[in-house]
Amino acid sequence: MEKSTDTSLYLRVSEQDKAALEELYDRYEKILFSFLYKMLEDRGLAEEVLQEVFIKIWRGKGVYDESKGKFSSWLFRMAQNTAIDLIRKQKKPTVPIEEASQMVSNDEPVVEQVVWQEKKTQIEMAVQHLSAEQQKMIDLFYFKGHTHETIADMCDIPLGTVKSRIRLALKKLKISLHGLQERGAYDD
Amino acid sequence: MTNIDCDYLVDYLNGTLSEKENKEFEQHLMTCSECQEIVEATGQLPYLADPVEPPTDMKARILSNVFDETVEQNDQPKALKPAMSPIPIHKKRRKENVWKPLLAAVLLMSLLGNGYAFYQLSDQPAGTETAIQSIELQPNEAFTGTATAAMIEEEGLLNLVVQADQLAELEASQVYQVWLIKDGKPIPAGAFSPNPNGEGASYYQLETTSKEWDTIAITLEPKTGNELPEGQIVLSSEI
Numbered sequence: 001m002e003k004s005t006d007t008s009l010y011l012r013v014s015e016q017d018k019a020a021l022e023e024l025y026d027r028y029e030k031i032l033f034s035f036l037y038k039m040l041e042d043r044g045l046a047e048e049v050l051q052e053v054f055i056k057i058w059r060g061k062g063v064y065d066e067s068k069g070k071f072s073s074w075l076f077r078m079a080q081n082t083a084i085d086l087i088r089k090q091k092k093p094t095v096p097i098e099e100a101s102q103m104v105s106n107d108e109p110v111v112e113q114v115v116w117q118e119k120k121t122q123i124e125m126a127v128q129h130l131s132a133e134q135q136k137m138i139d140l141f142y143f144k145g146h147t148h149e150t151i152a153d154m155c156d157i158p159l160g161t162v163k164s165r166i167r168l169a170l171k172k173l174k175i176s177l178h179g180l181q182e183r184g185a186y187d188d
Numbered sequence: 189m190t191n192i193d194c195d196y197l198v199d200y201l202n203g204t205l206s207e208k209e210n211k212e213f214e215q216h217l218m219t220c221s222e223c224q225e226i227v228e229a230t231g232q233l234p235y236l237a238d239p240v241e242p243p244t245d246m247k248a249r250i251l252s253n254v255f256d257e258t259v260e261q262n263d264q265p266k267a268l269k270p271a272m273s274p275i276p277i278h279k280k281r282r283k284e285n286v287w288k289p290l291l292a293a294v295l296l297m298s299l300l301g302n303g304y305a306f307y308q309l310s311d312q313p314a315g316t317e318t319a320i321q322s323i324e325l326q327p328n329e330a331f332t333g334t335a336t337a338a339m340i341e342e343e344g345l346l347n348l349v350v351q352a353d354q355l356a357e358l359e360a361s362q363v364y365q366v367w368l369i370k371d372g373k374p375i376p377a378g379a380f381s382p383n384p385n386g387e388g389a390s391y392y393q394l395e396t397t398s399k400e401w402d403t404i405a406i407t408l409e410p411k412t413g414n415e416l417p418e419g420q421i422v423l424s425s426e427i
Binding site: 018021022025026029030031032033034035037038043046047050051054055058067068069070072073074076077079080081084085116119120122123124127138141142143147148163166167170171173174177178 | 194195197198199201202203204214217218222224225226227228229230231232233234235236237238239240241242243246247249250251253254255
């Protein structure tokens with residue numbers, strides 16, 4: 001039987017098909033939980049946010065439009081924004097800046113899913129092409145949920161500079177990632 | 189005409205745009221390939237996370253809460269629904285055991301001993317959900333935990349819901365595994381690990397409609413996913 005696409009599952013979910021939501025859940029449970037755990041460093045909070053994400057999908061609060069990109073990107077962005085809301089509401093203590101710069105793990109994780117490992121390797125390589133400063137910007141911005149104002153305070157740089165540094169870091173990440181994907185991730 | 193341009197990308201990703209600005213930026217995204225590509229690139233960042241094993245009973249908790257939310261929603265007049273308000277984080281909901289209301293209903297039914305009463309008391313249309321049996325499991329030897337199991341038939345499918353409490357904390361890889369046994373042959377029927385309050389629950393949809401089990405048991409397994417029990421039985425009951 002042909003495997004359903006994320007989009008076709010999403011469309012079925014919008015018609016209140018429970019089985020389709022369960023299938024989407026199964027596809028993304030582990031990556032979302034791992035991502036949210038990386039952001040929140042708390043299994044209970046990661047579960048809270050994951051639940052909110054699926055409530056939003058089920059209720060149709062978050063509307064996915066295929067023309068605006070991949071479903072997974074949309075889903076991850078919704079998860080990230082929901083986690084950021086929680087972080088800001090709780091005023092979670094910020095991670096010390098020295099730790100925040102350690103974005104790429106040196107550990108050799110046991111990865112069960114080949115696809116995950118491939119993507120992880122690619123994105124880690126792309127991140128390693130960034131300067132330490134740019135890595136720190138992406139980590140503080142993307143994974144730690146800090147506002148531009150907080151990052152400006154933490155790094156003692158003007159607000160406008162924070163924004164342009166994040167954009168430049170993301171732009172460079174995109175270019176590195178494209179380069180790696182075009183010539184195959186394991187050439188070097 | 190809109191003033192929203194590439195400068196808003198970072199705010200868009202950070203979820204700090206107003207609803208109107210967000211829509212305007214999404215219009216901008218349709219025409220700006222560079223912003224599109226950056227947004228897609230960030231869609232791969234979550235894969236930087238090291239894999240973390242979710243709790244075995246998280247799926248049952250989350251999906252039941254998600255579908256439960258819908259029932260609550262349907263109870264409210266549509267005009268009162270805040271269309272775009274942020275979804276609150278239900279901290280208290282998660283800590284409550286999601287199966288308590290269901291089990292309470294099942295136990296009530298058991299007391300009444302009359303399925304008809306269920307339909308009278310329930311808002312559900314007749315034929316969607318029928319409690320068949322609820323069972324108190326007995327702890328073995330020195331085990332202090334308690335558990336209740338309920339068989340529920342929903343839309344022609346048989347579901348087994350187990351709720352346990354007063355459970356000791358487990359080591360990382362351990363899990364409580366539910367088994368249904370017939371003539372000494374066990375099949376796995378859900379697994380759970382306790383929360384910090386010592387409570388755990390599992391929800392399992394059986395692949396068979398057979399109700400002819402003779403025993404239900406919970407074992408303490410050294411790892412998840414065992415097809416046959418390795419650990420000792422901690423709670424059990426004849427069915």
